[in-house]
Amino acid sequence: MAARRGVAPFALAAVLLAVAFVATYLFFVRTYVGQIVDERAFVGASGQHDAVYRVAGLVLGNVPTVAVGGGILVTLIIGIVTRRFRHLAVALGVGAVAVAAAELAKHVFLERAATGATDLLDNSFPSGHATVAAAAAFAVFVVSPPRWRPLAAALGGAFAVLTGIGLVIQQWHRPSDVVAAFMLVAACGCLGGIALLLWRVPEAVPPARSLRALWWVSGASAVASAIAFVVIFVTVENHGSHLQIAYAGGSTAILAVGSAFAAAGNSLFRRIS
Numbered sequence: 001m002a003a004r005r006g007v008a009p010f011a012l013a014a015v016l017l018a019v020a021f022v023a024t025y026l027f028f029v030r031t032y033v034g035q036i037v038d039e040r041a042f043v044g045a046s047g048q049h050d051a052v053y054r055v056a057g058l059v060l061g062n063v064p065t066v067a068v069g070g071g072i073l074v075t076l077i078i079g080i081v082t083r084r085f086r087h088l089a090v091a092l093g094v095g096a097v098a099v100a101a102a103e104l105a106k107h108v109f110l111e112r113a114a115t116g117a118t119d120l121l122d123n124s125f126p127s128g129h130a131t132v133a134a135a136a137a138f139a140v141f142v143v144s145p146p147r148w149r150p151l152a153a154a155l156g157g158a159f160a161v162l163t164g165i166g167l168v169i170q171q172w173h174r175p176s177d178v179v180a181a182f183m184l185v186a187a188c189g190c191l192g193g194i195a196l197l198l199w200r201v202p203e204a205v206p207p208a209r210s211l212r213a214l215w216w217v218s219g220a221s222a223v224a225s226a227i228a229f230v231v232i233f234v235t236v237e238n239h240g241s242h243l244q245i246a247y248a249g250g251s252t253a254i255l256a257v258g259s260a261f262a263a264a265g266n267s268l269f270r271r272i273s
Helices: 002-028 032-045 048-062 063-081 085-109 128-143 146-169 175-198 214-235 242-267
Strands: none
Touching: 002 032, 002 048, 002 175, 002 242, 032 146, 032 175, 032 214, 032 242, 048 242, 063 085, 063 128, 085 128, 085 175, 128 146, 128 175, 128 242, 146 214, 175 242, 214 242
């Protein structure tokens, strides 16, 4: 009965994330204004210093290797050494489902509307690289013992956020692509939490520590992103204006969502052993 009661927060979070994913797609991919906001952040990122651009390219070129190879290896080691085989199965299952869902959404189910905001009509929503990075971070997080989970959440969130911002700098993706990837992985992670509860994984005693600092980071970043969004929204017809503000807004949006998901995930899983 306790396990069933614990399912409710995960189920509610999964539904809210699914709604947020759809809303993000409908606004940033299907509307003129949303595409303008996203595109200005994308173009603004191209003005970054050459050194930053080169470093971002170097890092992103190794994301699949680090996230898939390194992430799976670390997940397997932790899961096998701690004999947390149910957690290991959930970690790998969530990663596989999230990556498959991202690729199907991007290449099969979702299309970018021709609104006139941009000539780039190929759909890039959601980002596959950001999905892989976030899925790898979740996998390590969920197999970690409760006392190490806050550290895993913080480090994994930082890895995913830096990957996401790097994707924008490198001109591989728009900010909404990255944010949507985080939402997709988080929703799949909630389903993983439900699986662990129904699998009757023991309760963590004591529960994992909370990550209050990440909530402050997320809140401050969200405010900065909202201010940038308002600036771009009210100047939507002034093409090419406030590009750096748009880029800063997109980057802080990625930071806000990534930090919030790391902190929220830690809270949701804090009582699962």
